[in-house]
Amino acid sequence: MGRKLLLDKAHIENIRFYDVYRREGGYRSVEKALKTMAPDVVTDEVKKSGLRGRGGAGFPTGMKWSFLAKPEGVPRYLVVNADESEPGTFKDRYLMEFIPHLLIEGMIVSSFALGSKRSYIYIRGEYAWIVDILEQAIAEAKNNGWLGKNILGSGFDCEIYVQRGAGAYICGEETALLESLEGKRGNPRIKPPFPAIKGLWDCPTVVNNVETIAAVVPIINEGGEEYAKIGTGKSTGTKLISACGNIKKQGVYEIDMTISVEEFIYSDEYCGGIANGKRLKACIPGGSSVPILPANLLLKTAKGEKRMMTYESLADGGFATGSMMGSGGFIVLDETQCVVRHTYTLARFYRHESCGQCSPCREGTGWMEKILLNIEKGKGKMSDIDLLWDIQRKIEGNTICPLGDAAAWPVAAAIRHFRDEFEWHITNPDDAVRRNYGLMHYADILTVVAS
Amino acid sequence: MAEVPKLFKVTIDNITIEVAPGTTVLNAARQIGGDVTPPAMCYYSKLQGSGGKCRTCLVEVAAGSAADPRPMPKLVASCRTNVMDGMIVKNITSERVKDARAGVVEFLLLNHPLDCPICDQAGECHLQDLGYEHGKEGTRYEFSRRTFEKEDIGPYIQLHMTRCILCYRCTYVADQLTNNRVHGILDRGDHAEISTYISKAIDNDFSGNMIDVCPVGALTDKTFRFKNRVWFTKPVDAHRDCDKCCGKVTLWNRGDEVLRVTARKDQWGEVQSYDGKPGWICNTCRFDKKHLNDWVIEGPMKVNRHSVISANHYVETVKPQETIAEVMGGRQPRLMMDIHNISDVNKPGVHLSELPGPATGETFNPQQLNGSES
Ligand SMILES: Cc1cc2nc3c(=O)[nH]c(=O)nc-3n(C[C@H](O)[C@H](O)[C@H](O)COP(=O)(O)O)c2cc1C
Ligand code: SF4
Ligand code: SF4
Ligand code: FES
Numbered sequence: 001m002g003r004k005l006l007l008d009k010a011h012i013e014n015i016r017f018y019d020v021y022r023r024e025g026g027y028r029s030v031e032k033a034l035k036t037m038a039p040d041v042v043t044d045e046v047k048k049s050g051l052r053g054r055g056g057a058g059f060p061t062g063m064k065w066s067f068l069a070k071p072e073g074v075p076r077y078l079v080v081n082a083d084e085s086e087p088g089t090f091k092d093r094y095l096m097e098f099i100p101h102l103l104i105e106g107m108i109v110s111s112f113a114l115g116s117k118r119s120y121i122y123i124r125g126e127y128a129w130i131v132d133i134l135e136q137a138i139a140e141a142k143n144n145g146w147l148g149k150n151i152l153g154s155g156f157d158c159e160i161y162v163q164r165g166a167g168a169y170i171c172g173e174e175t176a177l178l179e180s181l182e183g184k185r186g187n188p189r190i191k192p193p194f195p196a197i198k199g200l201w202d203c204p205t206v207v208n209n210v211e212t213i214a215a216v217v218p219i220i221n222e223g224g225e226e227y228a229k230i231g232t233g234k235s236t237g238t239k240l241i242s243a244c245g246n247i248k249k250q251g252v253y254e255i256d257m258t259i260s261v262e263e264f265i266y267s268d269e270y271c272g273g274i275a276n277g278k279r280l281k282a283c284i285p286g287g288s289s290v291p292i293l294p295a296n297l298l299l300k301t302a303k304g305e306k307r308m309m310t311y312e313s314l315a316d317g318g319f320a321t322g323s324m325m326g327s328g329g330f331i332v333l334d335e336t337q338c339v340v341r342h343t344y345t346l347a348r349f350y351r352h353e354s355c356g357q358c359s360p361c362r363e364g365t366g367w368m369e370k371i372l373l374n375i376e377k378g379k380g381k382m383s384d385i386d387l388l389w390d391i392q393r394k395i396e397g398n399t400i401c402p403l404g405d406a407a408a409w410p411v412a413a414a415i416r417h418f419r420d421e422f423e424w425h426i427t428n429p430d431d432a433v434r435r436n437y438g439l440m441h442y443a444d445i446l447t448v449v450a451s
Numbered sequence: 452m453a454e455v456p457k458l459f460k461v462t463i464d465n466i467t468i469e470v471a472p473g474t475t476v477l478n479a480a481r482q483i484g485g486d487v488t489p490p491a492m493c494y495y496s497k498l499q500g501s502g503g504k505c506r507t508c509l510v511e512v513a514a515g516s517a518a519d520p521r522p523m524p525k526l527v528a529s530c531r532t533n534v535m536d537g538m539i540v541k542n543i544t545s546e547r548v549k550d551a552r553a554g555v556v557e558f559l560l561l562n563h564p565l566d567c568p569i570c571d572q573a574g575e576c577h578l579q580d581l582g583y584e585h586g587k588e589g590t591r592y593e594f595s596r597r598t599f600e601k602e603d604i605g606p607y608i609q610l611h612m613t614r615c616i617l618c619y620r621c622t623y624v625a626d627q628l629t630n631n632r633v634h635g636i637l638d639r640g641d642h643a644e645i646s647t648y649i650s651k652a653i654d655n656d657f658s659g660n661m662i663d664v665c666p667v668g669a670l671t672d673k674t675f676r677f678k679n680r681v682w683f684t685k686p687v688d689a690h691r692d693c694d695k696c697c698g699k700v701t702l703w704n705r706g707d708e709v710l711r712v713t714a715r716k717d718q719w720g721e722v723q724s725y726d727g728k729p730g731w732i733c734n735t736c737r738f739d740k741k742h743l744n745d746w747v748i749e750g751p752m753k754v755n756r757h758s759v760i761s762a763n764h765y766v767e768t769v770k771p772q773e774t775i776a777e778v779m780g781g782r783q784p785r786l787m788m789d790i791h792n793i794s795d796v797n798k799p800g801v802h803l804s805e806l807p808g809p810a811t812g813e814t815f816n817p818q819q820l821n822g823s824e825s
Contacts, residue, residue, distance in 0.1 A: 168639065185636065190503035190531050356617060356636075356643035357504045363558035366641040370594045387591055394554030397525045398506055 002256035002269075003230050005218040005238050006211070010098045016133065018140035021101040027146055029220035033109045034154040037220075042113035046216060048224030050236035054091075055081055055172075055209030056287065056327040057402075058311050061216075067196040068114055069204040077205040078116040079181065080107060080213050082123040082130075083165055083172035087288035087349060088329030091240035092210035094252040096123075096130050100137040104160065106213040108146055109220055111158045114206055119160050121210075122177050125167040134162050169353035173401050174207040176355065187355050188401035209327075211240050231257035235310035239325070245283075245332035248272035261285070261307045261314075262299045265332065278334035281439050282418075285314055286326025288346050289406035291413030292339070293323050295443035302446070319413070335439035339421050340432075343414040344372035350407035361404035364395040368411055375422060378429030385422050389415055418442070459536040460517075463487050463510075464544045476529035476540055477508055481719065489542050490552075490581050492559070492666050493618035494530035495721055497729035501623050502530035505616065506555045507581060511548050514539040526551055549585075556586035562597040562641070563667075564613045572668030574681040574759045577720060578616065599644055604634065605653045607673050607738050608662060612644050615669035621645065621661035628731055629655035645669070656695060659737040663714050663722055674738055675703075675711040682759050684710055686752035691745055695733035697725060701752050702743075709741045718755070 014020040021027075033042050047062025068076060080103065084092040096103055103121070111119045123131060138160050141147050149157045163181055165171045171180045175189035178200050199205020215237060219227045228236045235257040244250045247265065249272040255264065265280065266273045274280050280295045299307055302321035307313050311325045333342065351365040368391050374380045392408035399405070415422060420440065425432040458469040463480050464487045470479045478496070480488045489510055494502030502508075508530045512523040517537025526548060529540070542548055560582055567573045599612035617636065622645075625632035633655075634647040647653055653661075662670050684703040691698045703711040714732045715723040723730050740746065754761040 170639070190528070351640060354640035356638075356640040357619075358506050359504070359555055359558045359616070360506055362617065362641050362643070363561045367558075367561060367592065367594075394551060394558070398509060398551050398555070400503060 002254070002259065003238060004254045004256075005227075005230075006095065006102065006214055006240065007099070007252070007254045010094075015099055016097075016101075016137075018101060018137070018144060021099070022144070026101050027105055027141075029217045030105055030108050030112075030146055031152065033112055033220050034152045034156060039113045039115060042109060042220065045219055045224035046113070049215075049219040049227040050224075050234060051212065051215055051219060051227070052234070052236075052311065053209055054211035054215070054239065054328065056086070056289070058325060061208065061212055064196070064208075065110075065114060065206060067194075068206055069197045070115070071204070075117065075203050076115050077200045077203060078107065078111045078114050078119040078213075079174075079177065079200060079205055079207045080119070080121045080210055081172060081174065081177060081207050082121050082127070082210045083169075083177060084127075084210070084327075085124050085169035085172050085353075086327050086329055087346070088244055088284065088331040089242055089287045089327040090244075091242045091252050091328055093127060093130065094242070095210055095214055095240065096127070097133060100130075100133050101141065102214045102217055103134070103210055104137050104141050104146075106216040107160055108141075108151070108158060110206075110208070110213050110216050111160075112154075112156055116206075117157050117159065119158065120181060120200075121160065121162045122171070122181055123162060123164055124172075125165045128164070131162050131164055138162070168355075169349075170355045170401075170403060173403060176401070177207060178205065187357050188403075190400055211328075232308070232310055233312050235312060235325075239309075239328055241309070241328045241330050243271050243330040243332070245330075246275050246278060246334035246337070247332045248275050255309055257308075257310045259309050260299075261309055264309050264330075271330075271332070274332070274334050276334075278336060279439055279443060280332065281335045281337055281442050282333040282339060284323070284329070284331040284333075284410075286324045287329030288331070288349065289402075289409060290324040290326040291319060291322070291409050292333075292342075292417065293321075293413070294417045295439075296446050297321050297417065298323075300446070304446075319409070320416070323413070336436055338376075338436045339414055339418040340372065340376050340425050343411060344369065344376045346410045347372050347407070350403065354403060354407070355401075358398075358400045358404065360395040361399045361407060364391050364404075365407045367391055368407070372411075375425050376432070378425065378432040380422075380426045380429075382423070382426055384426070385415060385419065457536075459534050459538070461534040461536075461538045461540065463540045464542050470534055472533075472536075474534050476510060476512075476527075476532050476534055476538075477502075479534050480529065480540075480542065486543055489529050490577075490585060491530055491719070492577055492581060492616060493620065495620050495623070495664055496719075497722060497724070497731075498620060498623040498664065499627060501618075501620055503528045505559070505618055507552060507559075507585070509548060509551050509555070511541040511545040512538060513541050513545075552585050553587050556582055557591070559616050560586065560590070561592050562613075563616075564596060564598075566614070570611075570614065570668040571671040571676060571681075572614075572665075575720075576668060577666035597641060602646060604647050605658075607659060607734065608653060609671045609673045609676055610645060611669050611671070612646075613669075614667045615645055616667055617643060617645075618666055620664040620666070621670060624661045624664055625653070625655075625658065628657040628660055631655070656733050656735070657731060659734045660714065660722070660731045663716075663731075666720075672711055672713075672737075674741070678710045679703075679705055684760075686754065686760065688715060688749040688752050689746035690749065691736065691740065691747060693733060693736055696736060697728075697730045697732065698736060699723075699725065699730050700732055700736055700746075702746060702748075704743070707743055709743060709746075712737045712740060715752070 009024050043065045051061045052058040107119050168186050170176045171186040173188045176186040180186035195205040230237050238254050238256050240254055242252050253270050264270045282292055282294050283298045284292045301307050301316045314323055314325045316322045347369040351369045354361045354365050356362040371384050392411045395404045396408040421437045424437050459472050460469050461479050466483050468483055489508040492507045493505040509526040510529040514520040516535030604610045622635050633651050636643050637646045662672050686701050686703050689702045700712050701715050702709050717723045
């Protein structure tokens with residue numbers, strides 16, 4: 001069994017409520033930090049832990065915190081990103097729904113470290129019922145003296161507010177989130193300036209993912225160095241993975257980043273293998289924005305090494321033969337799945353969710369969707385594949401925010417690894433509407449070319 | 452002793468210039484001028500916060516600065532990137548830029564209706580210029596183009612959402628020039644549109660400036676609608692005493708008739724500044740002063756020789772060098788004929804300007820001309 005730090009107590013009955021949470025050792029990290037540590041020392045512990053942002057980009061959290069500008073007399077803000085709208089990702093929901101006090105506890109400690117007296121949770125609008133859960137947890141924490149003025153006599157004041165989004169994936173992008181939080185249209189800002197200098201209401205701001213902030217609790221309780229001992233390399237600590245698709249046991253798992261992808265999919269502790277006796281065809285290991293990999297490249301890297309569930313190993317091979325940890329949305333496709341249809345579905349999502357500010361993303365996403373639908377319906381042309389490639393290439397890197405890249409990458413990866421399947425759709429238009437291409441060679445063991 | 456502010460050296464397409472810190476790459480390039488200047492469809496120097504959206508101004512930064520000469524991995528929007536000392540920028544000397552820009556032009560034209568023949572903006576449209584200079588021929592788009600419900604946004608301004616490139620300039624005008632913005636961008640992505648809230652008409656003293664900043668024919672002047680093509684008008688600079696605005700305008704005339712009034716534009720197509728202040732004009736000057744005697748005429752507007760509007764305007768032109776004699780080695784060209792003498796369409800005897808209406812076939816009496824055919 002791997003170590004569990006976040007969800008180890010999630011199954012205890014009524015852990016959602018303050019009394020049980022406190023009885024199980026909750027809010028110890030607040031006591032420790034506020035009574036015995038200076039804010040900078042808390043940041044140092046987070047730095048030592050090697051914690052990387054769990055929202056998708058994997059940026060080292062301690063470093064992000066140390067970039068926060070601290071001009072005299074200007075408020076600073078911590079904003080927790082609970083927008084979680086990436087297809088395949090539903091880990092934050094689990095955490096907030098079942099163990100909301102863990103997030104509140106992490107927020108108090110983090111707010112203390114950053115000097116944020118008003119901290120916000122920006123939550124996706126569709127998580128309406130979780131707003132109530134969080135607000136109840138905040139009220140309980142406040143009634144018990146963990147929020148409000150002069151917490152634990154430390155002189156530190158802090159309030160937490162929950163703000164609901166209105167249903168836009170783009171509001172998960174941190175600067176769009178800040179715009180939305182300010183009550184404006186959720187368009188990503190043009191950077192620089194970065195939020196660490198000018199964020200919420202032009203004040204220095206840190207935006208972190210729910211899971212990132214929750215992980216601060218065990219880091220403070222056990223110490224940054226202890227936390228860094230879990231995992232491998234630069235992938236320290238534990239990571240929540242939301243697994244879905246054609247597996248036996250869909251759900252949210254906490255892994256300690258020492259296991260292989262194969263073990264994660266097939267072991268009974270995690271996904272329990274592919275459902276209905278089918279074979280694995282492909283997988284998107286980190287949420288819809290990261291490149292899809294065929295079974296053979298998923299389980300082993302191009303060098304023939306076992307692929308591990310770590311930031312480094314999932315990215316091994318770059319975009320040519322690797323993928324990314326992303327936000328931990330693990331989507332498994334079995335041999336009955338159609339990669340073209342799947343890519344179309346994603347393209348449709350990104351077209352719908354583009355904010356429309358910059359021309360390549362606004363126009364390119366819609367164009368790709370239309371071409372993919374044609375191919376899927378057996379109306380494609382051979383030249384469409386190269387056209388798709390050219391469109392995604394002209395979007396990638398040329399936009400304001402990473403949504404453009406996120407829309408381009410799935411299309412690029414699907415063509416890169418599953419070109420045969422696209423071509424089959426075009427050359428067999430009648431079959432393409434009746435049946436799927438199947439597994440074909442996508443699970444065949446690759447011969448490693450010595451370089 | 453007053454401290455001399457240190458200037459930053461920046462090299463754009465191998466031309467080096469010194470600019471004040473805080474200058475954007477685009478504005479540095481504008482100081483150099485010519486082809487070195489990236490096209491800008493959304494940035495507008497007089498509108499705070501504008502730019503960064505259309506991506507036509509993307510450039511390659513080959514060296515970030517003298518202190519940190521690493522190249523920037525991605526192309527950057529030159530309108531929103533400040534120069535650093537020792538920065539090396541590639542615009543038209545970069546294949547990557549040309550490729551990406553052609554891509555942006557293609558994206559911008561993807562859903563554009565291409566209805567230039569019936570668009571009032573034709574001839575002064577930045578998208579036309581952009582497509583001509585940086586685009587590729589033909590389209591690879593095989594789907595029907597996006598259309599929108601027509602929307603009435605008041606008595607003065609006509610909105611053609613199909614032509615909009617979502618540069619956001621008009622929303623900045625409304626934010627920064629009028630005291631209450633009532634229009635904005637609704638919805639998102641490729642279905643985003645300019646709209647007034649619950650179709651509330653845009654009714655504000657300075658709202659007409661949205662027409663001037665709109666790079667395409669999405670916002671046009673209703674009082675000028677279909678009156679004339681811009682290149683048939685005679686633009687003259689004029690002014691009047693106005694208690695609301697600077698009163699400095701361009702009148703677009705035909706004969707003694709004032710067809711349209713706009714603010715004066717600078718060489719980048721932006722509203723001209725006077726003493727550092729943008730010369731926005733009020734709606735009274737723009738829409739209500741349509742008589743020549745409302746205005747003090749200053750003289751013909753200076754039209755860029757390359758603009759289609761300059762057709763038939765001979766102000767400030769330079770007589771081209773006589774090259775024929777040079778090419779011919781001093782000999783006289785042999786073939787020189789008067790087109791009027793050989794054309795059977797036109798008859799020198801018919802004075803077109805004296806006709807009551809447009810000329811027709813009847814005017815030239817074709818039966819008589821081509822008698823054998825009838
Ligand atoms: C289109 C888009 C959507 C995003 N959605 C989310 C999201 O739902 N939740 C999240 O935590 N981060 C999201 N991010 C990443 C955030 O911009 C930001 O990097 C993150 O919140 C930083 O937190 P971290 O450092 O703790 O990971 C998104 C980014 C993009 C470009
Ligand atoms: S990349 Fe897409 S989502 Fe991001 S700012 Fe541009 S149009 Fe908006
Ligand atoms: S209407 Fe014109 S000015 Fe306004 S966003 Fe569209 S193109 Fe830009
Ligand atoms: S002018 Fe720079 S992005 Fe539009």
